[in-house]
Amino acid sequence: MEKIVTSHLDDxxxxxxxxHGKLRWKYLVDSTHFLSHGLSCGILNVxxxxxxxxxxxxxxxxxxIRSGEGMLLLYEVETQKLKKDSIVYIPKNHxxxxxxxxxxxxxxxxxxxxxxxxEIQYIFES
Amino acid sequence: MEKIVTSHLDDxxxxxxxxHGKLRWKYLVDSTHFLSHGLSCGILNVxxxxxxxxxxxxxxxxxxIRSGEGMLLLYEVETQKLKKDSIVYIPKNHxxxxxxxxxxxxxxxxxxxxxxxxEIQYIFES
Numbered sequence: 001m002e003k004i005v006t007s008h009l010d011d012x013x014x015x016x017x018x019x020h021g022k023l024r025w026k027y028l029v030d031s032t033h034f035l036s037h038g039l040s041c042g043i044l045n046v047x048x049x050x051x052x053x054x055x056x057x058x059x060x061x062x063x064x065i066r067s068g069e070g071m072l073l074l075y076e077v078e079t080q081k082l083k084k085d086s087i088v089y090i091p092k093n094h095x096x097x098x099x100x101x102x103x104x105x106x107x108x109x110x111x112x113x114x115x116x117x118x119e120i121q122y123i124f125e126s
Numbered sequence: 127m128e129k130i131v132t133s134h135l136d137d138x139x140x141x142x143x144x145x146h147g148k149l150r151w152k153y154l155v156d157s158t159h160f161l162s163h164g165l166s167c168g169i170l171n172v173x174x175x176x177x178x179x180x181x182x183x184x185x186x187x188x189x190x191i192r193s194g195e196g197m198l199l200l201y202e203v204e205t206q207k208l209k210k211d212s213i214v215y216i217p218k219n220h221x222x223x224x225x226x227x228x229x230x231x232x233x234x235x236x237x238x239x240x241x242x243x244x245e246i247q248y249i250f251e252s
Contacts, residue, residue: 002217091128
Protein backbone atom coordinates (compact mmCIF):
# COMPACT_ATOMS: atom_id res chain seq x y z
CA MET A 1 0.00 0.00 0.00
CA GLU A 2 1.29 3.44 -0.91
CA LYS A 3 2.36 5.77 1.88
CA ILE A 4 3.31 9.41 2.10
CA VAL A 5 7.04 9.53 1.38
CA THR A 6 9.25 12.48 2.26
CA SER A 7 12.76 12.64 0.88
CA HIS A 8 15.37 15.25 0.04
CA LEU A 9 17.20 16.03 -3.16
CA ASP A 10 20.57 15.72 -1.41
CA ASP A 11 19.72 12.15 -0.39
CA UNK A 12 18.94 11.03 -3.94
CA UNK A 13 21.89 9.62 -5.84
CA UNK A 14 23.12 10.84 -9.20
CA UNK A 15 22.57 8.33 -12.00
CA UNK A 16 24.64 8.02 -15.15
CA UNK A 17 24.89 5.63 -18.10
CA UNK A 18 27.18 5.29 -21.09
CA UNK A 19 24.20 5.69 -23.40
CA HIS A 20 23.52 9.19 -22.09
CA GLY A 21 27.09 10.52 -22.10
CA LYS A 22 27.77 13.28 -19.61
CA LEU A 23 24.14 13.75 -18.60
CA ARG A 24 23.40 12.95 -14.95
CA TRP A 25 20.03 12.61 -13.27
CA LYS A 26 18.31 11.87 -9.99
CA TYR A 27 14.97 10.15 -9.51
CA LEU A 28 12.91 12.06 -6.96
CA VAL A 29 9.51 10.38 -7.20
CA ASP A 30 9.61 7.17 -9.20
CA SER A 31 7.95 3.79 -8.72
CA THR A 32 11.31 2.06 -9.20
CA HIS A 33 12.41 3.64 -5.89
CA PHE A 34 9.30 3.48 -3.70
CA LEU A 35 5.61 2.63 -4.09
CA SER A 36 4.02 5.39 -6.15
CA HIS A 37 2.03 5.73 -9.34
CA GLY A 38 0.61 8.20 -11.80
CA LEU A 39 3.18 10.94 -11.18
CA SER A 40 6.95 10.88 -11.42
CA CYS A 41 9.68 13.48 -11.39
CA GLY A 42 13.43 13.86 -11.29
CA ILE A 43 16.32 16.24 -11.88
CA LEU A 44 18.42 16.28 -15.03
CA ASN A 45 21.88 17.85 -15.01
CA VAL A 46 23.18 18.93 -18.42
CA UNK A 47 26.86 20.01 -18.23
CA UNK A 48 28.09 23.15 -20.02
CA UNK A 49 28.11 22.51 -23.77
CA UNK A 50 26.01 19.37 -23.35
CA UNK A 51 22.54 18.62 -24.66
CA UNK A 52 19.62 16.25 -24.58
CA UNK A 53 18.93 15.96 -28.30
CA UNK A 54 15.60 16.61 -30.00
CA UNK A 55 13.20 13.78 -29.15
CA UNK A 56 9.57 13.00 -28.42
CA UNK A 57 7.58 10.57 -26.31
CA UNK A 58 3.99 9.61 -25.78
CA UNK A 59 3.28 11.25 -22.39
CA UNK A 60 3.10 15.01 -21.88
CA UNK A 61 5.87 16.50 -19.74
CA UNK A 62 6.71 19.59 -17.70
CA UNK A 63 10.21 21.09 -17.34
CA UNK A 64 11.09 23.50 -14.56
CA ILE A 65 14.54 25.05 -14.83
CA ARG A 66 16.27 25.05 -11.45
CA SER A 67 19.57 26.68 -12.39
CA GLY A 68 21.81 27.50 -15.32
CA GLU A 69 21.10 28.85 -18.78
CA GLY A 70 20.02 26.98 -21.86
CA MET A 71 17.90 26.65 -24.92
CA LEU A 72 14.78 24.63 -25.49
CA LEU A 73 15.34 22.80 -28.76
CA LEU A 74 12.26 22.66 -30.96
CA TYR A 75 11.38 21.14 -34.32
CA GLU A 76 11.19 23.50 -37.28
CA VAL A 77 10.72 26.56 -35.10
CA GLU A 78 13.03 28.88 -33.23
CA THR A 79 14.65 27.67 -30.07
CA GLN A 80 13.70 29.41 -26.85
CA LYS A 81 15.90 30.70 -24.05
CA LEU A 82 15.64 29.04 -20.66
CA LYS A 83 16.84 30.30 -17.29
CA LYS A 84 16.16 29.66 -13.61
CA ASP A 85 12.39 29.35 -13.02
CA SER A 86 11.48 28.94 -16.69
CA ILE A 87 8.62 26.47 -17.09
CA VAL A 88 7.86 24.42 -20.20
CA TYR A 89 4.72 22.40 -20.96
CA ILE A 90 5.33 19.78 -23.65
CA PRO A 91 2.22 18.11 -25.10
CA LYS A 92 2.20 14.41 -26.02
CA ASN A 93 4.56 13.50 -28.87
CA HIS A 94 5.90 17.05 -29.39
CA UNK A 95 9.62 17.09 -30.29
CA UNK A 96 11.79 18.96 -27.81
CA UNK A 97 15.30 18.95 -26.41
CA UNK A 98 17.64 20.87 -24.13
CA UNK A 99 21.01 22.53 -24.67
CA UNK A 100 23.19 24.08 -22.01
CA UNK A 101 24.43 27.40 -23.41
CA UNK A 102 25.95 28.68 -20.18
CA UNK A 103 29.07 28.07 -18.13
CA UNK A 104 27.28 26.39 -15.21
CA UNK A 105 25.34 23.11 -15.16
CA UNK A 106 21.78 23.38 -16.50
CA UNK A 107 19.58 21.72 -13.89
CA UNK A 108 16.06 20.83 -14.97
CA UNK A 109 13.21 19.15 -13.11
CA UNK A 110 11.15 16.83 -15.30
CA UNK A 111 7.60 15.78 -14.46
CA UNK A 112 5.62 12.97 -16.10
CA UNK A 113 2.10 11.62 -15.44
CA UNK A 114 3.60 8.13 -15.31
CA UNK A 115 4.65 5.68 -12.62
CA UNK A 116 8.32 6.00 -13.52
CA UNK A 117 10.85 7.37 -15.98
CA UNK A 118 11.75 3.91 -17.26
CA GLU A 119 8.41 3.51 -19.00
CA ILE A 120 8.98 6.58 -21.20
CA GLN A 121 10.03 5.52 -24.69
CA TYR A 122 12.36 8.21 -26.01
CA ILE A 123 12.26 8.56 -29.80
CA PHE A 124 15.14 10.75 -30.97
CA GLU A 125 14.74 12.78 -34.18
CA SER A 126 17.65 11.83 -36.39
CA MET B 127 -4.48 21.91 -30.46
CA GLU B 128 -1.96 21.92 -27.63
CA LYS B 129 1.40 23.56 -28.24
CA ILE B 130 4.67 23.68 -26.37
CA VAL B 131 4.36 26.61 -23.96
CA THR B 132 7.33 28.27 -22.28
CA SER B 133 6.72 30.71 -19.46
CA HIS B 134 8.54 32.06 -16.43
CA LEU B 135 7.62 32.09 -12.77
CA ASP B 136 8.14 35.86 -12.60
CA ASP B 137 5.53 36.36 -15.34
CA UNK B 138 2.84 34.37 -13.50
CA UNK B 139 0.62 36.45 -11.24
CA UNK B 140 0.03 35.79 -7.56
CA UNK B 141 -3.51 34.65 -6.79
CA UNK B 142 -5.36 35.15 -3.52
CA UNK B 143 -8.88 34.64 -2.19
CA UNK B 144 -10.67 35.41 1.04
CA UNK B 145 -11.36 31.72 1.53
CA HIS B 146 -7.66 30.92 1.72
CA GLY B 147 -6.59 33.75 4.04
CA LYS B 148 -2.98 34.81 3.67
CA LEU B 149 -2.00 31.97 1.33
CA ARG B 150 -0.91 33.10 -2.12
CA TRP B 151 -0.34 30.96 -5.20
CA LYS B 152 0.65 31.02 -8.85
CA TYR B 153 -0.56 28.69 -11.58
CA LEU B 154 2.40 27.57 -13.69
CA VAL B 155 0.89 24.86 -15.88
CA ASP B 156 -2.90 24.79 -15.70
CA SER B 157 -5.59 24.27 -18.34
CA THR B 158 -7.39 27.39 -17.09
CA HIS B 159 -4.44 29.44 -18.39
CA PHE B 160 -3.45 27.71 -21.63
CA LEU B 161 -4.31 24.50 -23.49
CA SER B 162 -2.85 21.60 -21.51
CA HIS B 163 -4.07 18.41 -19.90
CA GLY B 164 -3.06 15.55 -17.65
CA LEU B 165 -0.42 17.48 -15.69
CA SER B 166 -0.67 20.67 -13.71
CA CYS B 167 1.55 22.52 -11.27
CA GLY B 168 1.86 25.75 -9.37
CA ILE B 169 3.60 27.50 -6.50
CA LEU B 170 2.06 27.96 -3.06
CA ASN B 171 3.38 30.65 -0.72
CA VAL B 172 2.63 30.08 2.98
CA UNK B 173 3.59 33.14 5.08
CA UNK B 174 5.46 32.76 8.41
CA UNK B 175 3.07 31.27 10.97
CA UNK B 176 0.57 30.31 8.29
CA UNK B 177 -0.65 26.88 7.29
CA UNK B 178 -2.63 24.88 4.77
CA UNK B 179 -4.68 22.72 7.13
CA UNK B 180 -4.86 18.94 7.09
CA UNK B 181 -6.87 17.82 4.06
CA UNK B 182 -7.13 15.14 1.40
CA UNK B 183 -8.18 14.86 -2.22
CA UNK B 184 -8.68 12.16 -4.77
CA UNK B 185 -5.58 12.64 -6.99
CA UNK B 186 -2.07 11.89 -5.83
CA UNK B 187 0.23 14.90 -5.47
CA UNK B 188 3.90 15.85 -5.27
CA UNK B 189 5.31 18.72 -3.21
CA UNK B 190 8.73 20.18 -3.85
CA ILE B 191 9.89 22.73 -1.29
CA ARG B 192 11.50 25.70 -3.02
CA SER B 193 12.40 27.82 0.00
CA GLY B 194 11.67 28.33 3.67
CA GLU B 195 11.16 25.92 6.53
CA GLY B 196 8.08 24.06 7.54
CA MET B 197 6.33 20.94 8.70
CA LEU B 198 4.36 18.41 6.74
CA LEU B 199 1.15 17.89 8.71
CA LEU B 200 0.03 14.27 8.83
CA TYR B 201 -2.92 12.39 10.29
CA GLU B 202 -2.28 10.46 13.50
CA VAL B 203 1.45 10.29 12.92
CA GLU B 204 4.33 12.61 13.62
CA THR B 205 4.80 15.66 11.48
CA GLN B 206 7.91 15.84 9.33
CA LYS B 207 10.33 18.70 8.82
CA LEU B 208 10.53 20.29 5.40
CA LYS B 209 13.24 22.54 3.98
CA LYS B 210 14.48 23.67 0.56
CA ASP B 211 14.58 20.70 -1.85
CA SER B 212 12.45 18.40 0.32
CA ILE B 213 10.16 16.26 -1.83
CA VAL B 214 6.88 14.71 -0.72
CA TYR B 215 4.82 12.07 -2.53
CA ILE B 216 1.22 12.01 -1.34
CA PRO B 217 -0.89 9.03 -2.46
CA LYS B 218 -4.57 9.44 -3.38
CA ASN B 219 -6.79 10.45 -0.45
CA HIS B 220 -3.97 10.62 2.12
CA UNK B 221 -4.47 13.48 4.63
CA UNK B 222 -1.66 16.03 4.61
CA UNK B 223 -1.06 19.71 5.24
CA UNK B 224 1.67 22.34 5.47
CA UNK B 225 2.78 24.70 8.23
CA UNK B 226 5.39 27.39 7.93
CA UNK B 227 7.60 27.14 11.05
CA UNK B 228 10.26 29.58 9.88
CA UNK B 229 10.65 33.34 9.57
CA UNK B 230 10.64 33.42 5.75
CA UNK B 231 7.84 32.46 3.35
CA UNK B 232 7.49 28.71 2.75
CA UNK B 233 7.35 28.27 -1.00
CA UNK B 234 6.11 24.93 -2.27
CA UNK B 235 5.61 23.62 -5.79
CA UNK B 236 2.55 21.37 -6.14
CA UNK B 237 2.13 18.87 -8.95
CA UNK B 238 -1.10 17.04 -9.89
CA UNK B 239 -1.86 14.55 -12.68
CA UNK B 240 -4.88 16.66 -13.56
CA UNK B 241 -5.75 19.29 -16.16
CA UNK B 242 -5.99 22.03 -13.56
CA UNK B 243 -6.03 22.88 -9.89
CA UNK B 244 -9.70 23.88 -9.96
CA GLU B 245 -10.81 20.28 -10.43
CA ILE B 246 -9.21 19.17 -7.14
CA GLN B 247 -11.86 18.81 -4.45
CA TYR B 248 -10.19 19.67 -1.13
CA ILE B 249 -11.72 17.87 1.83
CA PHE B 250 -10.45 19.41 5.06
CA GLU B 251 -10.20 17.22 8.18
CA SER B 252 -12.15 19.04 10.87
